[in-house]
Amino acid sequence: xxxxxxxxxxxxxxxxxxxxxxxxxxxxxxxxxxxxxxxxxxxxxxxxxxxxxxxxxxxxxxxxxxxxxxxxxxxxxxxxxxxxxxxxxxxxxxxxxxxxxxxxxxxxxxxxxxxxxxxxxxxxxxxxxxxxxxxxxxxxxxxxxxxxxxxxxxxxxxxxxxxxxxxxxxxxxxxxxxxxxxxxxxxxxxxxxxxxxxxxxxxxxxxxxxxxxxxxxxxxxxxxxxxxxxxxxxxxxxxxxxxxxxxxxxxxxxxxxxxxxxxxxxxxxxxxxxxxxxxxxxxxxxxxxxxxxxxxxxxxxxxxxxxxxxxxxxxxxxxxxxxxxxxxxxxxxxxxxxxxxxxxxxxxxxxxxxxxxxxxxxxxxxxxxxxxxxxxxxxxxxxxxxxxxxxxxxxxxxxxxxxxxxxxxxxxxxxxxxxxxxxxxxxxxxxxxxxxxxxxxxxxxxxxxxxxxxxxxxxxxxxxxxxxxxxxxxxxxxxxxxxxxxxxxxxxxxxxxxxxxxxxxxxxxxxxxxxxxxxxxxxxxxxxxxxxxxxxxxxxxxx
Amino acid sequence: xxxxxxxxxxxxxxxxxxxxxxxxxxxxxxxxxxxxxxxxxxxxxxxxxxxxxxxxxxxxxxxxxxxxxxxxxxxxxxxxxxxxxxxxxxxxxxxxxxxxxxxxxxxxxxxxxxxxxxxxxxxxxxxxxxxxxxxxxxxxxxxxxxxxxxxxxxxxxxxxxxxxxxxxxxxxxxxxxxxxxxxxxxxxxxxxxxxxxxxxxxxxxxxxxxxxxxxxxxxxxxxxxxxxxxxxxxxxxxxxxxxxxxxxxxxxxxxxxxxxxxxxxxxxxxxxxxxxxxxxxxxxxxxxxxxxxxxxxxxxxxxxxxxxxxx
Numbered sequence: 017x018x019x020x021x022x023x024x025x026x027x028x029x030x031x032x033x034x035x036x037x038x039x040x041x042x043x044x045x046x047x048x049x050x051x052x053x054x055x056x057x058x059x060x061x062x063x064x065x066x067x068x069x070x071x072x073x074x075x076x077x078x079x080x081x082x083x084x085x086x087x088x089x090x091x092x093x094x095x096x097x098x099x100x101x102x103x104x105x106x107x108x109x110x111x112x113x114x115x116x117x118x119x120x121x122x123x124x125x126x127x128x129x130x131x132x133x134x135x136x137x138x139x140x141x142x143x144x145x146x147x148x149x150x151x152x153x154x155x156x157x158x159x160x161x162x163x164x165x166x167x168x169x170x171x172x173x174x175x176x177x178x179x180x181x182x183x184x185x186x187x188x189x190x191x192x193x194x195x196x197x198x199x200x201x202x203x204x205x206x207x208x209x210x211x212x213x214x215x216x217x218x219x220x221x222x223x224x225x226x227x228x229x230x231x232x233x234x235x236x237x238x239x240x241x242x243x244x245x246x247x248x249x250x251x252x253x254x255x256x257x258x259x260x261x262x263x264x265x266x267x268x269x270x271x272x273x274x275x276x277x278x279x280x281x282x283x284x285x286x287x288x289x290x291x292x293x294x295x296x297x298x299x300x301x302x303x304x305x306x307x308x309x310x311x312x313x314x315x316x317x318x319x320x321x322x323x324x325x326x327x328x329x330x331x332x333x334x335x336x337x338x339x340x341x342x343x344x345x346x347x348x349x350x351x352x353x354x355x356x357x358x359x360x361x362x363x364x365x366x367x368x369x370x371x372x373x374x375x376x377x378x379x380x381x382x383x384x385x386x387x388x389x390x391x392x393x394x395x396x397x398x399x400x401x402x403x404x405x406x407x408x409x410x411x412x413x414x415x416x417x418x419x420x421x422x423x424x425x426x427x428x429x430x431x432x433x434x435x436x437x438x439x440x441x442x443x444x445x446x447x448x449x450x451x452x453x454x455x456x457x458x459x460x461x462x463x464x465x466x467x468x469x470x471x472x473x474x475x476x477x478x479x480x481x482x483x484x485x486x487x488x489x490x491x492x493x494x495x496x497x498x499x500x501x502x503x504x505x506x507x508x509x510x511x512x513x514x515x516x517x518x519x520x521x522x523x524x525x526x527x528x529x530x531x532x533x534x535x536x537x538x539x540x541x542x543x544x545x546x547x548x549x550x551x552x553x554x555x556x557x558x559x
Numbered sequence: 560x561x562x563x564x565x566x567x568x569x570x571x572x573x574x575x576x577x578x579x580x581x582x583x584x585x586x587x588x589x590x591x592x593x594x595x596x597x598x599x600x601x602x603x604x605x606x607x608x609x610x611x612x613x614x615x616x617x618x619x620x621x622x623x624x625x626x627x628x629x630x631x632x633x634x635x636x637x638x639x640x641x642x643x644x645x646x647x648x649x650x651x652x653x654x655x656x657x658x659x660x661x662x663x664x665x666x667x668x669x670x671x672x673x674x675x676x677x678x679x680x681x682x683x684x685x686x687x688x689x690x691x692x693x694x695x696x697x698x699x700x701x702x703x704x705x706x707x708x709x710x711x712x713x714x715x716x717x718x719x720x721x722x723x724x725x726x727x728x729x730x731x732x733x734x735x736x737x738x739x740x741x742x743x744x745x746x747x748x749x750x751x752x753x754x755x756x757x758x759x760x761x762x763x764x765x766x767x768x769x770x771x772x773x774x775x776x777x778x779x780x781x782x783x784x785x786x787x788x789x790x791x792x793x794x795x796x797x798x799x800x801x802x803x804x805x806x807x808x809x810x811x812x813x814x815x816x817x818x819x820x821x822x823x824x825x826x827x828x829x830x831x832x833x834x835x836x837x838x839x840x841x842x843x844x845x846x847x848x849x850x851x852x853x854x855x856x857x858x859x860x861x862x863x864x865x866x867x868x869x870x
Binding site: 096099102103126128129130131132133134135136137 | 712714715718719721722725756757758759760761762763766
């Protein structure tokens with residue numbers, strides 16, 4: 017079994033563009049598949065959340081021969097594949113793949129006359145294919161690649177993910193300005209720096225910005241996906257001189273991107289090339305709408321992966337790039353990928369089945385079962401989508417279990433000293449200390465600790481009460497020291513001033529809330545001791 | 560020391576000299592080089608730590624604006640990087656002529672650049688300590704005829720050696736080797752590496768300026784690190800690269816001699832410059848060339864430098 021491909025002249029730049037595109041998406045492996053009339057290159061990223069492929073029709077090459085077989089599949093290291101195009105000026109390239117030799121021989125002839133022969137070792141690899149039927153996706157956007165690049169340059173260079181929102185056409189008419197598409201920067205709320213992250217939003221006039229826009233769905237649709245992989249396709253389209261076509265349906269469903277219509281032209285003639293990029297998207301909608309996934313679809317377990325075609329076997333009734341559908345799914349395409357890390361552990365425990373989830377390449381999606389820790393700040397903490405659905409959020413919080421946390425950090429206390437987060441085990445920081453075994457008079461009733469999911473407003477009210485108590489405490493300490501005053505009254509002017517001072521003091525003490533009853537008790541004790549001292553005969557030890 | 564016993568060398572702009580020195584830039588910052596000044600010119604030589612690579616630059620007296628040497632021959636040691644760093648300072652400040660004198664106070668190498676600014680003179684001055692250095696005998700002393708050679712553009716050989724890095728080295732390791740294979744009939748020149756991967760590069764013998772293979776086949780292996788030092792540090796400027804020719808000679812024992820003819824561009828105008836006005840000029844550039852030599856030992860050859868050969 018052997019494959020021989022010969023390519024000359026300016027067509028080589030398309031092969032180079034394809035390799036560069038595939039290397040940007042999948043950095044490790046490049047899979048090759050040669051069938052009778054097509055040559056397909058594929059790559060997939062390590063987290064299996066992005067799938068890239070590029071196909072050449074057989075007549076694209078100056079010579080294309082598949083001998084003694086109908087299909088050949090092989091894999092090479094991406095680094096080796098890129099080494100073929102290290103020199104810039106290449107005149108001719110010949111690829112010769114023989115299964116029995118277990119290597120790919122590539123002969124390159126440079127402009128300066130150097131003849132280079134590379135021998136790339138083949139790897140055992142599984143040929144993965146994405147099962148996506150995007151023909152029924154309601155949203156279709158066609159745009160110039162350089163125009164999209166220009167729009168994306170408005171976003172922060174360090175941005176990982178973006179969200180595209182597409183409004184239905186009938187709603188679009190209500191706006192009157194055709195600004196039916198928005199692009200938002202997506203910041204993972206779980207990240208520590210999310211509060212300070214720069215957020216960017218673009219509203220696009222579809223008629224002015226895009227070459228074509230179509231949303232046949234009844235509801236707005238949004239998808240959140242990785243930006244770096246998306247830009248790889250934009251670079252490919254620019255290299256090919258073609259436009260970009262995006263198709264998507266709903267959050268959680270894959271986003272399909274490809275060069276639009278005629279992928280490339282050379283010398284006024286259309287070239288038979290096609291590229292495909294399938295990106296996994298975030299499951300949750302940024303619009304707060306439920307994910308529009310068909311019922312009955314189940315998430316795949318951690319060990320399940322997209323069905324693989326064993327190397328060397330021909331996928332039946334599949335012309336080239338049309339894949340089979342992954343096991344367990346049906347209908348409109350499921351980009352089922354293998355999960356890794358924590359998600360795998362959680363799903364391995366069989367927590368739940370549900371629609372396909374976002375793969376682990378993206379930041380970990382917050383599990384609703386895990387209570388969200390409260391955050392101190394000037395604005396109440398809000399989970400993703402909470403603003404849009406306050407009632408739903410409250411219901412969720414009521415159902416959530418109380419979450420116990422430790423005492424607030426020093427930084428938090430410094431920022432908002434009056435706000436305290438506590439549980440039944442945490443003592444009040446400035447509360448009067450009681451003797452062992454005696455509960456403070458101002459202690460809360462012996463009930464379940466405060467629900468962690470109380471709104472900050474609840475904590476604010478408690479904090480205000482605490483502040484009032486502190487103020488009263490401060491006022492109490494501004495009074496003359498009861499022991500000193502009582503001593504002065506008792507020791508010097510016991511008759512003249514003692515009655516009046518005692519009456520005032522007693523009145524004040526009576527006005528004090530029960531919180532200060534402990535101090536009242538201390539005062540009473542001190543007064544009794546002083547009275548005992550007075551009754552004692554000088555020189556005679558008391559008691 | 561009296562000025563009459565000083566060698567005086569005047570350089571028309573130090574950028575060209577600096578570019579040539581960069582071609583033999585050693586890897587180590589502490590690399591010492593041996594400088595020899597004779598009536599014929601200036602020779603700068605250094606050797607690799609492994610003693611398998613020796614490099615030298617010979618600058619003919621004619622490439623300088625002025626070259627006065629009152630004695631026959633003097634040799635001194637110099638830290639190579641200190642020398643190039645000093646030249647970099649002078650090259651970046653002005654295009655006026657640079658005057659080098661030796662020996663200066665305390666046997667130092669002195670540099671002086673005088674330029675006129677608004678009817679006043681600004682003088683920049685530097686001194687470098689010299690060293691007492693003992694280098695190994697030159698590998699060329701062990702040269703054995705007959706030898707085979709070929710002439711090729713320096714840029715072509717540079718591209719070939721840089722492409723071979725992919726096959727010779729895995730990751731950050733540069734311990735791979737390159738095989739040089741010359742064949743008399745049919746005439747062919749092949750450079751190949753097969754450590755991390757396999758790559759062989761054939762040179763277009765028919766397009767080369769010269770080729771001679773004295774034996775039926777010449778086949779030797781050299782460390783990739785040494786080949787890279789000999790071919791890849793040459794001036795990368797487009798004009799310099801296109802006008803640079805390289806002669807590769809291999810003797811019967813496998814010692815490889817690589818000689819680059821490097822054009823010296825970047826000179827500034829100077830009164831009394833016998834070579835004419837400033838700026839790169841093909842005819843003048845051709846006459847202002849430096850020769851850069853490398854001697855490489857093959858992997859299967861060991862030379863004991865205590866006077867005994869062991870080939």
